[in-house]
Amino acid sequence: MLVRASPSALKQGRWYEYLIRFALGGAATVFAGWVASRFGPWVGGVFLAMPAIFCASATLIETHEARRKREAGKPGERRGQQAAALDAAGAALGGVGLVVFAIVFAASVERSPVAALAYASAAWLLASIAAWWLRQKLRRPRNLAANSRTAG
Amino acid sequence: MEYVARFLIGGFIVSAFALLGDLLRPKSFAGLFGAAPSVALATLGITVITHDAPYAAQESRAMVLGAIALVVYSIVVCQLLMRTGIGALQATALALVVWLLVAFGLQMLAGAV
Numbered sequence: 001m002l003v004r005a006s007p008s009a010l011k012q013g014r015w016y017e018y019l020i021r022f023a024l025g026g027a028a029t030v031f032a033g034w035v036a037s038r039f040g041p042w043v044g045g046v047f048l049a050m051p052a053i054f055c056a057s058a059t060l061i062e063t064h065e066a067r068r069k070r071e072a073g074k075p076g077e078r079r080g081q082q083a084a085a086l087d088a089a090g091a092a093l094g095g096v097g098l099v100v101f102a103i104v105f106a107a108s109v110e111r112s113p114v115a116a117l118a119y120a121s122a123a124w125l126l127a128s129i130a131a132w133w134l135r136q137k138l139r140r141p142r143n144l145a146a147n148s149r150t151a152g
Numbered sequence: 153m154e155y156v157a158r159f160l161i162g163g164f165i166v167s168a169f170a171l172l173g174d175l176l177r178p179k180s181f182a183g184l185f186g187a188a189p190s191v192a193l194a195t196l197g198i199t200v201i202t203h204d205a206p207y208a209a210q211e212s213r214a215m216v217l218g219a220i221a222l223v224v225y226s227i228v229v230c231q232l233l234m235r236t237g238i239g240a241l242q243a244t245a246l247a248l249v250v251w252l253l254v255a256f257g258l259q260m261l262a263g264a265v
Contacts, residue, residue, distance in 0.1 A: 013174060025190060026158070036211060045214025048196070055248075097187065
């Protein structure tokens with residue numbers, strides 16, 4: 001499956017939706033910093049991987065997909081839920097990358113903090129893409145088998 | 153002032169990753185950006201300025217546990233949406249309990265070792 005950019009998808013968004021995500025992202029960062037200053041880095045660090053804006057993102061994806069289907073004259077509710085579920089499946093793979101990010105940062109920050117942020121970000125991207133690619137590879141034989149059973 | 157900087161930097165990085173997620177297809181690939189290290193980049197970037205490197209290292213070691221909990225959380229959200237028919241807002245809000253339980257359960261285990 002090819003990865004591509006779809007600029008038309010941006011037209012589905014409303015200005016206030018971007019504002020909500022900005023505010024939630026900012027609030028999550030302030031909250032994580034406050035928890036660390038109040039309870040220490042061992043508790044605060046956990047909140048660096050909090051699914052703070054995931055609620056908003058998944059709801060927006062569901063709403064956009066359902067609206068798109070309704071405009072095409074089809075019932076959109078189930079399709080919206082499926083789109084949000086696919087996004088969540090992707091987030092699980094991105095979460096694997098986030099584990100790698102934290103490990104790489106912890107291992108390299110004491111040598112150079114700026115380089116550690118760069119290494120950890122690159123590690124997140126590579127690990128996430130590798131996990132996604134592996135899942136696609138593992139799913140393909142199962143899908144082919146299911147299709148051949150249906151055809152047979 | 154530090155909290156204003158946190159809010160602006162965090163909001164900007166989260167929005168940038170969210171925009172990338174909106175732009176990319178297929179949806180399962182775009183979903184990767186739902187678990188982007190946006191809050192972590194903003195917070196750890198500020199932490200290395202306001203504190204020292206060992207403090208930031210301890211924060212990121214704790215983050216490993218939060219990230220494992222995020223993987224479980226995302227799988228639970230996916231299953232709730234596919235199997236129960238509830239909406240995204242309810243599924244993501246309900247699964248927050250799972251994230252908290254897994255994250256702090258792992259932290260208790262790690263603290264006990």
